[in-house]
Amino acid sequence: TQAIWNDDDSEGYEPLLSERNLETVEVDDTDLPDHLTRDSLKLPELSEPELARHYTRLSQMNYGIDSGPYPLGSCTMKYNPKFTEDIASLPSAAVHPDRDEASVQGTLQIYHELQDYLARIGGMDAVTLQPPAGAAGEFAGILIAQAYHEDNGEGEQRSEVIVPTSAHGTNFASAALAGYDVVELPEDDDGRVDLEALSAAAGDSTAALMLTNPNTLGLFERNIEEIATIVHDAGGLMYYDGANLNALLGRARPGDMGFDIMHYNVHKTFATPHGGGGPGAGPVGVSEQLESFLPNPQVRERDGEYELFEPERSIGKVHGAMGNWLVLLKAHAYISRLGGDGLRDASAKAVLNANYLASQIDLKIPFEPFHHEFVASAGDRDAADFAKRMLDYGVHPPTTKWPENVPEALMTEPTEAESKTSLDQLAEAFGAVAADEPSALEDAPKATSAKRIDQTSAAREPQLSWHQLESR
Amino acid sequence: TQAIWNDDDSEGYEPLLSERNLETVEVDDTDLPDHLTRDSLKLPELSEPELARHYTRLSQMNYGIDSGPYPLGSCTMKYNPKFTEDIASLPSAAVHPDRDEASVQGTLQIYHELQDYLARIGGMDAVTLQPPAGAAGEFAGILIAQAYHEDNGEGEQRSEVIVPTSAHGTNFASAALAGYDVVELPEDDDGRVDLEALSAAAGDSTAALMLTNPNTLGLFERNIEEIATIVHDAGGLMYYDGANLNALLGRARPGDMGFDIMHYNVHKTFATPHGGGGPGAGPVGVSEQLESFLPNPQVRERDGEYELFEPERSIGKVHGAMGNWLVLLKAHAYISRLGGDGLRDASAKAVLNANYLASQIDLKIPFEPFHHEFVASAGDRDAADFAKRMLDYGVHPPTTKWPENVPEALMTEPTEAESKTSLDQLAEAFGAVAADEPSALEDAPKATSAKRIDQTSAAREPQLSWHQLESR
Amino acid sequence: MNGNTTLTTRETTDEKQTGTPFAPQTDEDVAAMLEAIGVSDVDELFDIPDAVRFDESFDIDAGSEQTVVRELTETLERNDAPIEFLGRGHYAHHVPSLVDHISLRSEFITSYTQYQPEITQGFLQVLFEYQSLLVELTGLEIANCSMYDAATALGEAATLADRVRETTGDRILVPDYIRAERRDVLENYVAGADLVVEELPADDGVTTPEILEEAIDDDVVMTYLESPTTDGVLEEHLEEIGEIVSAHDGMFCLGTDPVALALLRSPADVGVDVVVGDASVLGMGPSYGMGLGLFACREAYLRQVPGRLVGASRDDDGNRAFTLTLQTREQHIRRERATSNICTNQAWVALRAAIHAASLGPSGLVSLAKRCHRLAEQTASRLEEIEGVSAPVRDRHHFREFRARVDDANAVATAIEANGFAIHVVDEETVQICVSDRNEHRIDELVDAFTEVVN
Amino acid sequence: MNGNTTLTTRETTDEKQTGTPFAPQTDEDVAAMLEAIGVSDVDELFDIPDAVRFDESFDIDAGSEQTVVRELTETLERNDAPIEFLGRGHYAHHVPSLVDHISLRSEFITSYTQYQPEITQGFLQVLFEYQSLLVELTGLEIANCSMYDAATALGEAATLADRVRETTGDRILVPDYIRAERRDVLENYVAGADLVVEELPADDGVTTPEILEEAIDDDVVMTYLESPTTDGVLEEHLEEIGEIVSAHDGMFCLGTDPVALALLRSPADVGVDVVVGDASVLGMGPSYGMGLGLFACREAYLRQVPGRLVGASRDDDGNRAFTLTLQTREQHIRRERATSNICTNQAWVALRAAIHAASLGPSGLVSLAKRCHRLAEQTASRLEEIEGVSAPVRDRHHFREFRARVDDANAVATAIEANGFAIHVVDEETVQICVSDRNEHRIDELVDAFTEVVN
Incomplete structure (x- = not known):
């Protein structure tokens, strides 16, 4: 059971800082003209002991990887090694982005090494570390594809990006942000790309196909070579969404499968912490023909010294500086710790864990053979209710209701970091919920800090700051 | 409500590491003779992800200052500022005790400055930082008194140490450890030293009087000057137990009250963390006449360089090295942060808090005026049960059943670090428990990680390791 | 788990590390899990066509925690450690x-x-x-x-x-x-x-x-x-x-x-x-x-x-x-x-x-903001007093930072850097200086360095 | 809470700090609390006879968090940072x-x-x-x-x-x-x-x-x-x-x-x-x-x-x-x-x-212990090969450390220290060297330093 910090007087759980002590401070005594300055500022004024207690209590009302199993499908919630935080906290890592290249050689060396590591891992020829998240990586990658086509004089003509129906929502949104029309590609009955549909969709207006492999059902796209041929023959580029790369480390590389562009999610595959929603990082790898389109700047080495340079036909920038440096540093540390063999082992254990967990669960899993994740169906239960009830068993539930080719989907990715004991606990939770009375699911959760939260009224009457809070 | 991490399969809460995975490792392949080496070692073998989760869950089943109010009388559970940990974690603080003096000038400078700060704060002429805890400070102080009397040729004769009945148990035990007979001194009806009894007790065999001021009831020993005169006239020394120094900072100094020796509890007065039972530090201050008896070595400064030296008639050592260095470093940081005015303010707020809290509580408080702590009586309730029930209201209870001149004592010390809101919450808890049905007290606690624990069988059939664990 | 201990002067891995140290399965666990799945080897779980299988090595060495921390620490020590008077859109204050x-x-x-x-x-x-x-x-x-x-x-x-x-x-x-x-x-x-x-x-x-x-x-x-x-x-x-x-x-x-x-x-x-x-x-x-x-x-x-x-x-x-x-x-x-x-x-x-904002509270935030304004104005005034420096370049109100005009911006910045300070070069004769609570204690020295460098 | 902001180049306190920053009571709280107690001033709560009251100042300055961290960091930087080959009862290993x-x-x-x-x-x-x-x-x-x-x-x-x-x-x-x-x-x-x-x-x-x-x-x-x-x-x-x-x-x-x-x-x-x-x-x-x-x-x-x-x-x-x-x-x-x-x-x-022991597990503990034995024996052997050094002095089994005999122990230790290493001087012609996972990566250099220093 999670901690519940509430007191009888409060209408909620831990009070808001604003409910503790809100003070108005006058802004006077400046030599600035009045029309430039505010009159006052009204914010919580509390001491460090009060704040330490506030946040400590709040933290106990938050579930992280170190709290218990976290098999959130497609998010690869693996263990975040603590030592990487120590490196990211070193004073020597705290540098301003406008520092001379000569004075940040250590930082640039780490960028350069990580570019190299990622290129090897993905089978790519060059890598940019600039995109600050997976979706930013997709956007950068699609801009690279766009620049490539423009460079070929096909910028106008190639106005479509093909995305499988079961793909991550970011794929659609990133392509749209870059100005593309999105062509949705249905899956075949086996849960994989429908080659006929792809052939029909691919053509002169195709800029790229965005593909996740293994896909969101955990299935490897066995026809990946044919897929690449179809897209390439149509003049399009192959884009690899790296969300599921943890399934393949050391066993298959996007570059070898015919992908021209890919992004890596270092917070998924390379164990940097998810931070409650970020920061992550979404480096992008490309094949040689696309290298000159990479964002500005890239890092290169000359005689042991590192320098920045602008690629010849660079797309420009997708982040105001060099991306999420401290996250990238942690990813470097993780890769250096595991080495190639460790990464390959991580992948093996991730796939082993998913398959073992699936073997211990009675729910229907329509598509296989899956790799690092599987999508079970909650059957006649509502998947969202199913998930809420799982909370009562002390675990984080899977991703729910997606992809849509599995009814009431429970997309489950245990990662390599769960022990057999922990997987057994998860399997028990699945089993217990499946066996529970329907009402137990609807009333769930009970063993959590907060009980089931009303989403409808949250959206209907949004209260998005303490200024808007009203007692209802 | 605290977090409760248990699963249905386990017979306890979070399983022991030994219950997770105990492995036997053979010890072979050494070039040592067999009769020197063990055959095997059997211990838990678990991965970092499992350990991180184990300890994170255990931590959530532990109550600290950052969890809520912690008014444990006589322990001064004040807020531990986080920045002091950062300083103690600096690589430059990690030095071996056998390093040359010349190569650890920073460390020695900090020792020297802290000696000086503490001397000023206590009104003492010299300070040793060697004792690793309050009780170790008492022992060192009593050894100094002993050495002083021996030096005067009165070592044999002065065989008694006088200790008030209500004193900390350590006073008795420390005196006994040094070979002294302990003479117990009753309090008068006002809760203070009985001057007549003291006059009767003090004499040729008196080595020292050990006194806490304010005493454990929070009362200032108003007759401190007469007390000192009686003891000094008898040829004895005055020893000040610094446990309650937080009540007096900047308003009165033991040295000015006639004390010859004192110890400081840096984990009480100077906010170093209590660490679940330690490490603390118990520096000892002495008046000029006792300076040459201080433990070996002391730190002194010459022209900006610091060096160690052995005091002329040193008692030798009470710790294998220089005491709890990292704790002392944090104490230095705290004192440097607050400065003299901050310390004086801390004391004022501590006394204010205790008096305010008392004013909001309906229980009888037999002795006053108290300072930083007060001792309420649970009346016809059992104080231990009273405390258990307080746990259900989300607070740590007071120290119970001591001192004995208050029946069913609840010794309460909120410290300066509690807000008015928090004190009101504490007062409510006191009030609610006082109003509860007797059965509610006996059945308490309910809102805790574990329920009431059976002390009797724990002591009757001790199980002190996982080797001894049996299912009962 | 146990066996020959290879001693080298650079331990690249924990001696108990075989694959990733962050996967908890024991050998017995793996065996039991494979049996439950019904396969004899983890490789069988991978449905990857031979043509796209990768059978080589990444050629990336593993390292123990201690080694990786040490090596990355050493790499980062290649960064110089000047006191930064840098801003231009990227700012930092003392973080509690x-x-x-x-x-x-x-x-x-x-x-x-x-x-x-x-x-x-x-x-x-x-x-x-x-x-x-x-x-x-x-x-x-x-x-x-x-x-x-x-x-x-x-x-x-x-x-x-x-x-x-x-x-x-x-x-x-x-x-x-x-x-x-x-x-x-x-x-x-x-x-x-x-x-x-x-x-x-x-x-x-x-x-x-x-x-x-x-x-x-x-x-x-x-x-x-x-x-x-x-x-x-x-x-x-x-x-x-x-x-x-x-x-x-x-x-x-x-x-x-x-x-x-x-x-x-x-x-x-x-x-x-x-x-x-x-x-x-x-x-x-x-x-x-x-x-x-x-x-x-x-x-x-x-x-x-x-x-x-x-x-x-x-x-x-x-x-x-x-x-x-x-x-x-x-x-x-x-x-x-x-x-x-x-x-x-x-x-x-x-x-x-x-958390930072809450630690400051409204009083701390306002006071920090005032400091950022006054420090910029005061520091500019002090530089203005130096022969050969004109500051601020803009006759405007400043917050945290300001431009200063010198004869040769690159030469000045390089010389300032040799004194242990980093400043911006904006163009050939313009530098920019950002002051805040993080570098306030070194402003005197920065001004001294300017005086020395410009003359 | 607000008022004149004094600017100095060394901010000794947070501008919102008046007393201890670690007491949460606002001025209004204090007033309400005093009223509840029934006194008008905190001073009234202190029952201290005049004769023993302290009315002076400790003369200890307060400092902001940033200042105290910086100043103590600077003080600690007065410590040298040799690689320690020190033991003799006080040992340390890499702490995960x-x-x-x-x-x-x-x-x-x-x-x-x-x-x-x-x-x-x-x-x-x-x-x-x-x-x-x-x-x-x-x-x-x-x-x-x-x-x-x-x-x-x-x-x-x-x-x-x-x-x-x-x-x-x-x-x-x-x-x-x-x-x-x-x-x-x-x-x-x-x-x-x-x-x-x-x-x-x-x-x-x-x-x-x-x-x-x-x-x-x-x-x-x-x-x-x-x-x-x-x-x-x-x-x-x-x-x-x-x-x-x-x-x-x-x-x-x-x-x-x-x-x-x-x-x-x-x-x-x-x-x-x-x-x-x-x-x-x-x-x-x-x-x-x-x-x-x-x-x-x-x-x-x-x-x-x-x-x-x-x-x-x-x-x-x-x-x-x-x-x-x-x-x-x-x-x-x-x-x-x-x-x-x-x-x-x-x-x-x-x-x-x-936690450290659990992180090592039995395999890691045993392997660390073996390393402490072998490193000591091997390092002693390597020093023994140097003309002018005899090691180990004791013809015994060693764990982590050993003694070595040299002509002038103080001179050797001082010269070794100049190379960035700290060793024990036991007596005029004996030094002691402790090896472990913490300094293992520098043993080669220590041996080199010995070779150079002794010859």
Whole structure:
């Protein structure tokens, strides 16, 4: 059971800082003209002991990887090694982005090494570390594809990006942000790309196909070579969404499968912490023909010294500086710790864990053979209710209701970091919920800090700051 | 409500590491003779992800200052500022005790400055930082008194140490450890030293009087000057137990009250963390006449360089090295942060808090005026049960059943670090428990990680390791 | 587990490490699991056609924790350690120790997006408090709980402007003092919508109503200014500018930061529709530009806002509880019609910023902001006294930083660097200096260094 | 809260700091609290006679967090930073990062002794696991959950020996290789019981049965040896010695540490009654001697053990739960008849040691111990090859460290130090070198430095 910090007087759980002590401070005594300055500022004024207690209590009302199993499908919630935080906290890592290249050689060396590591891992020829998240990586990658086509004089003509129906929502949104029309590609009955549909969709207006492999059902796209041929023959580029790369480390590389562009999610595959929603990082790898389109700047080495340079036909920038440096540093540390063999082992254990967990669960899993994740169906239960009830068993539930080719989907990715004991606990939770009375699911959760939260009224009457809070 | 991490399969809460995975490792392949080496070692073998989760869950089943109010009388559970940990974690603080003096000038400078700060704060002429805890400070102080009397040729004769009945148990035990007979001194009806009894007790065999001021009831020993005169006239020394120094900072100094020796509890007065039972530090201050008896070595400064030296008639050592260095470093940081005015303010707020809290509580408080702590009586309730029930209201209870001149004592010390809101919450808890049905007290606690624990069988059939664990 | 211990003077791995040290399965576990699955080897679980199998090695060595920490520490020590007087859009203040201690608590840092609000109240509440902080500082009704950085937030503002504007138009106006990096990002964000970015000139560092009037027309979808600007100058005519923008049915977007806002008139009060900027000025030390995109806007845009929003609601016990809300705007539901492609954002940096702001409180925030203003003005005055230095270059109000004119900017910066200080070179005869609580204690020495270097 | 902002180049305090920053009461709170109490000023609450009031200032300046951190950092930078090849009773190994992250969680570090076990199960369980670790390593049935350090644990062992012995006697035998500091502490602990400490000579670094036979009689209350010794040598005749001690009804006490015990035959197995030592070899880096007193003993002494003990019990729900137990031995109950005066101990260091040991696991512990043995032997061999160096001085088995003979020990150590390494000088022609996972990567350079320095 999670901690519940509430007191009888409060209408909620831990009070808001604003409910503790809100003070108005006058802004006077400046030599600035009045029309430039505010009159006052009204914010919580509390001491460090009060704040330490506030946040400590709040933290106990938050579930992280170190709290218990976290098999959130497609998010690869693996263990975040603590030592990487120590490196990211070193004073020597705290540098301003406008520092001379000569004075940040250590930082640039780490960028350069990580570019190299990622290129090897993905089978790519060059890598940019600039995109600050997976979706930013997709956007950068699609801009690279766009620049490539423009460079070929096909910028106008190639106005479509093909995305499988079961793909991550970011794929659609990133392509749209870059100005593309999105062509949705249905899956075949086996849960994989429908080659006929792809052939029909691919053509002169195709800029790229965005593909996740293994896909969101955990299935490897066995026809990946044919897929690449179809897209390439149509003049399009192959884009690899790296969300599921943890399934393949050391066993298959996007570059070898015919992908021209890919992004890596270092917070998924390379164990940097998810931070409650970020920061992550979404480096992008490309094949040689696309290298000159990479964002500005890239890092290169000359005689042991590192320098920045602008690629010849660079797309420009997708982040105001060099991306999420401290996250990238942690990813470097993780890769250096595991080495190639460790990464390959991580992948093996991730796939082993998913398959073992699936073997211990009675729910229907329509598509296989899956790799690092599987999508079970909650059957006649509502998947969202199913998930809420799982909370009562002390675990984080899977991703729910997606992809849509599995009814009431429970997309489950245990990662390599769960022990057999922990997987057994998860399997028990699945089993217990499946066996529970329907009402137990609807009333769930009970063993959590907060009980089931009303989403409808949250959206209907949004209260998005303490200024808007009203007692209802 | 605290977090409760248990699963249905386990017979306890979070399983022991030994219950997770105990492995036997053979010890072979050494070039040592067999009769020197063990055959095997059997211990838990678990991965970092499992350990991180184990300890994170255990931590959530532990109550600290950052969890809520912690008014444990006589322990001064004040807020531990986080920045002091950062300083103690600096690589430059990690030095071996056998390093040359010349190569650890920073460390020695900090020792020297802290000696000086503490001397000023206590009104003492010299300070040793060697004792690793309050009780170790008492022992060192009593050894100094002993050495002083021996030096005067009165070592044999002065065989008694006088200790008030209500004193900390350590006073008795420390005196006994040094070979002294302990003479117990009753309090008068006002809760203070009985001057007549003291006059009767003090004499040729008196080595020292050990006194806490304010005493454990929070009362200032108003007759401190007469007390000192009686003891000094008898040829004895005055020893000040610094446990309650937080009540007096900047308003009165033991040295000015006639004390010859004192110890400081840096984990009480100077906010170093209590660490679940330690490490603390118990520096000892002495008046000029006792300076040459201080433990070996002391730190002194010459022209900006610091060096160690052995005091002329040193008692030798009470710790294998220089005491709890990292704790002392944090104490230095705290004192440097607050400065003299901050310390004086801390004391004022501590006394204010205790008096305010008392004013909001309906229980009888037999002795006053108290300072930083007060001792309420649970009346016809059992104080231990009273405390258990307080746990259900989300607070740590007071120290119970001591001192004995208050029946069913609840010794309460909120410290300066509690807000008015928090004190009101504490007062409510006191009030609610006082109003509860007797059965509610006996059945308490309910809102805790574990329920009431059976002390009797724990002591009757001790199980002190996982080797001894049996299912009962 | 046990066997020959190989001794080398560089232990590359823990002796118990065979694969990843972060997978808990024992050999017995693996055997039992394979049996339960019904395969004899993990390899059988991989459904990868031979033609695309990778059978080589990455040729990346493993290292023990101790080794990796040591080696990366040594690599980072190749960075010089000057006292930075650097700003120009990337700022840092002293971060209270509490921020590190709390934000590294694993319940916070190892969690992900709050898809299950019932077990993530802690993070949700901090994000709600973060949003509220920005609402108070900007005066706008809505703040999301993080984008990547100032540049991408600006890009998102432009796409928002394009979405909400009733009439067509394709011009975006930005000031000429904008950092090139921000402009580059903005151009990438608006290219898909076929918008064109144009620069507004400034008058001695600030934008006047006249300048804007000259440039604006009804095709201007969004007008963007900054205050403080990249040069450290405070814009002086925002209210009039807001009125002009509004008259042309454009969106008025302002770039700023939370510390500056503690001193400045609230953006909403001068007619700003959207505030963007980098909020990592609270919570993060210098991080090579790793940021926290601030994004706040008028309530009118509520259903078009990009990014995550935390709202208050009730739970089944009737208690107030927090949840992500209005998720139908987002990519995982709305896909190509989403208000943004953002998913993973900078939530943890927002948590740190919230803790930092709470540690300062309103008194500390206002006092820090005043200090940033006065330090800039005072330091400029002190440099002005030096023969051969003219500062500030702009005859304007400054916040945190200012430009100074010297004979040879590169030579001066190099000589200053040799003294252990880093400053900006803006052009051949201009340097820029940023002062704050982080470098305040070395300002005397910086001034001395200038005196020595210039003469 | 607000007002004139004084600008100096050294901000000594936060601008909002008036008294302690760690007291939360607002001015309004203070007023309300005083009114509730019924006094008009806090001063009235102090019942201190005028004659002993202190009205002066301590003359200690306050500083902001940033300033204090900076100033203490600068002070600590006055410490040199050699690679330490130092041991002689104070050891440190690489401490896994997990140890810091967990032990600094405020629920652990800000708690105190577990007087209320129902809300402190977490710490109690870790201490129980710590006790169990020592039980496994020592083979003895009882281990307490911490004393201050090896020296004070030895002192406690001696007073235990005195309490449990049925016949009188006043002699304590200790080896001549004992560190002077430990002997000094021991003497202070036993003086109150009128015991006398005497030294046993050693034969080329180890204690033989013959040596002991020569010295022992029925007045010997306790015989203490160490293995590894201060010189890094492993004692070779513990079993015979144990029999001799036992024949004289004495207590046999051994000093060692948990890493060495992972390799060595269990003390209980060779007749040891009490094991002491410094367990901070796990969990702490070098800490200027801040330690963790290891104390384990036979079950027969259960009711006479000093220090805290954690035991398993049941709670009202029937679940296994932990609690401090046998507290009637302790000072807060038994006062002058307590088994020790210890109260505050080193619990947090014990927690760190437990986490460190768990991180290593049995395989890691054994492998580390083997490394400590082999590295010492190998490094000694390499130094032996250098003309002018003889190593090891003792023709014995070594663990972690060894002595080497040179012409002029001080000159060698000084020259070695100039190369960035710290070693012990034992006497005019003897140095001592301690090797472990912490300095292993620099052994080559140390050997090179020796070669250069000696020639």
